Amino acid sequence: MATLIAPSHHSRVEDAEALRNAFKGWGADDKAIIAILGHRNVHQRQEIRKAYEEIYQEDLIKRLESEISGDFERAMYRWMLQPADRDAVLVNVAIKNGTKDYHVIAEIACVLSAEELLAVRRAYHRRYKCSLEEDVAANTTGNLRQLLVGLVTSYRYEGDEINVKFSQTEANVLHESVKEKKGNSEEVIRILTTRSKTQLVATFNRYRDEHGISISKKLLDQTSDDFHKVLHTAIRCINDHKKYYEKVLRNAVKKFGTDEDGLSRVIVTRAEKDLKDIKELYYKRNSVHLEDEVSKETSGDYKKFLLTLLGK
């Protein structure tokens, strides 16, 4: 369930006018901006953006970027984009910013449905004038490239059929490969990038039954290189993306200095989807409310905005 609290009715024109008022004078009225945009769903935000453009001949997102700054601006920017556009930006930043955030690419490729991932690839074309896989492939090599390109270009079958024989043989293939660090990555890549998620979960379950430990835990022993890190992320996202996001949030707030990118990414991406479930998982696992942690670790408008999206 979502955490976003949005009214069922709103006036796009009144919202656009209120935002215009919030931009007046020296320094924007951030409280008013959050009160409006922090309480509108994706459709409503697009409507407000259109109305704003029609009335003031100005792009609302560009104006927001000039009015606010820092982590608050970055989070608001991602919030204001359509989901497919936002994910295209996240992938592009992950490839090009030099910090090698490959896990963000794996996360998007493995959490989204087949059609949602396609929408991101279409958005990437429009925005960057090249294909998503083109940029991923040009900035990676070896088995890391094969794995990442395979994940972002997948169009997985989404039926619920399970082939028990495959899950058995492929659990073995995964085991053999994980055992020795330099195992057969080719077959691991084939399995991870082409099988349906339902089939893969059956394979991961089979692995756990046979070896008494989950494959993602087993992989933790050897996630030293980028390939294994991406593999680990992909498996976690396919297996249970809510648990994965809980961990991202936990690491983000526990990190010395806080990982604002991770924190914003999960909250902005999931607020309209399943952030309520992720919050509950967070409380179960950490015995502390996510909102309280966010309150402690962030400040100012950025904090207000995140707490608003968290449904506070």
Add this chain to the structure above:
Amino acid sequence: MATLIAPSHHSRVEDAEALRNAFKGWGADDKAIIAILGHRNVHQRQEIRKAYEEIYQEDLIKRLESEISGDFERAMYRWMLQPADRDAVLVNVAIKNGTKDYHVIAEIACVLSAEELLAVRRAYHRRYKCSLEEDVAANTTGNLRQLLVGLVTSYRYEGDEINVKFSQTEANVLHESVKEKKGNSEEVIRILTTRSKTQLVATFNRYRDEHGISISKKLLDQTSDDFHKVLHTAIRCINDHKKYYEKVLRNAVKKFGTDEDGLSRVIVTRAEKDLKDIKELYYKRNSVHLEDEVSKETSGDYKKFLLTLLGK
């Protein structure tokens, strides 16, 4: 331009009734079947199929399969399917029939537009309850798998921007790889499977300028293994798919015993698109009309059907 001659108006109900009459008695009236279905465009054929199902509670394609046989039946079956469905069937047969017709997979992946290829992947899900790349990957290995999976999962950018620097460096990469048979296939696969077709054509042109020979001709010296054969097909289809199809037709009729699969595939697939241009290329290259060759090499209803689609 197309060769198919279809009326702008037709009655779907009358067509369905006429087909029903053609099926009556012992042995179908093949002439009547060809006279109707050989002169209807893809939309009209789907309408007839729907009308037939409504009136007679029977699938027209299944009925056709039981009424006609041999090469005629196979060609008609492909003709009656929606293009995306037909291509899904062609890929499936190419993977599973043991004859390793990998060039058919490369052809479909490289000739279709990004959205057309997606439609084939969707059709594959519906028809085979798994993903297209899943079947391709499970039935191949090594660099052949990487290349084929990369081609079928591509969603190429379709803008007409050309990066001159890339075309230069990547023409060199291709040259280095082609020089030594066991060259760096990883980079060749990246280039061929992710760059836009416009960019690739610029790269191939650059190659020709630098080396005085086209890369596809150069590759001919070493198309002994499946990987190089698929590479050759992909390059030819991206460079000029009409010239490629002309060659497929030429080989099909010149082959001892005629390659009916190739002949039917090209004629059925292109009759509504650009078969007229391919026919002209054929005449230019061979100084004989394609229709005359088809007349000589085929017979019976199969011949009548192909000639009808050829616009005779």
